[in-house]
Amino acid sequence: MSERSRGFLRDNALGLSFGGLFLVTLVGQALSGAADFNAQQVSNSLEPVTLLEYVTSSSFGVDVMENWQSEYLQFFLYIFATVWLVQRGSTESKKPGEEGTESDEKQRVGRHAQGDSPEWARAGGWRTALFSRSLGLLMGGLFLLTWIASAVAGWAAYNSEQLGEREDPVSLLGYLGEADFWNRSFQNWQSEMLAVGSMAVFSVYLRQRGSPESKPVGVAHAETGQTG
């Protein structure tokens, strides 16, 4: 049975809060990024740029996209890894022995769908197959799109720097072989993998009362998958 709605704001407080925080921090990145860019401009005897010029530049574009692609990669890998891999005692894991895509009955698909199940969970065929993988597919798709965007913006920003340093620009293929591209990718990926791994392990032994990301305070360390 669906929970009773308590109004749009309360029912969507988590998404709205983080959406707001995202906008605030994006503006913060734009302002601080512009200040940093202009400090470099001045030290290179060049004119500072306006905020609008900066946020429409490849420099800002690559700084935003390189972060987005790593976040979506993190969620893409996390969603798929947690189907097949377990961490005993973690809130981020299924119970050992439950690895895999689980039964139709447990997943409430096809003839096991209930009255309030999404329509495509009941439909069967390609619709159910697609809907069953839609979260991972979306995250994977967004990762690819933002990684491509990061590569294109990074290529432009790199070539602008090359010209500023009196060096020849490179082709897109050339840029994909440059240390700049892979440094940007790996520096973002390492932090995402660290965050997920940390959460999977810390949630075994530590608690945050009231959070669904934590087990209830009194639940045993060895208990897997329970949330508070």
Added chain:
Amino acid sequence: MQRRPVPTTALLLGSAVLLLTGCSSAQRADVEQVATTFADTSVDAETRCDLLLQATLDSLEKEESAPCSDAIAQLPIDGGDVQSMQVWGRDAQVRLSGDTLFLTETHAGWRVAAAACHAQRDAPYECEVEP
């Protein structure tokens, strides 16, 4: 004759690439005009000096111990036809048949940041004129 509309996807992708790379065809026309005018030794010295980035002009006058309008005539700058042009954001490189120039965009338009540049193997270009 019925015109075929440009596919929306192509338009969106093209716009995204332009936005991400910060380049446009209008920029290329401006860059070419500034580069060819500067490199044309038949153009009056004052006009050519106005096309220099301020920091580059200051550096030229300091090195030559003379005003730009006198010093610029002594520079080993050969013009010629545009062989290739690369514009990336606020920076550009123009290869002429007789010279290579590096330009940068200012609020007054594109300006020559470095001229009389020669490629060095595995190193930045060496330029006779730069900030």
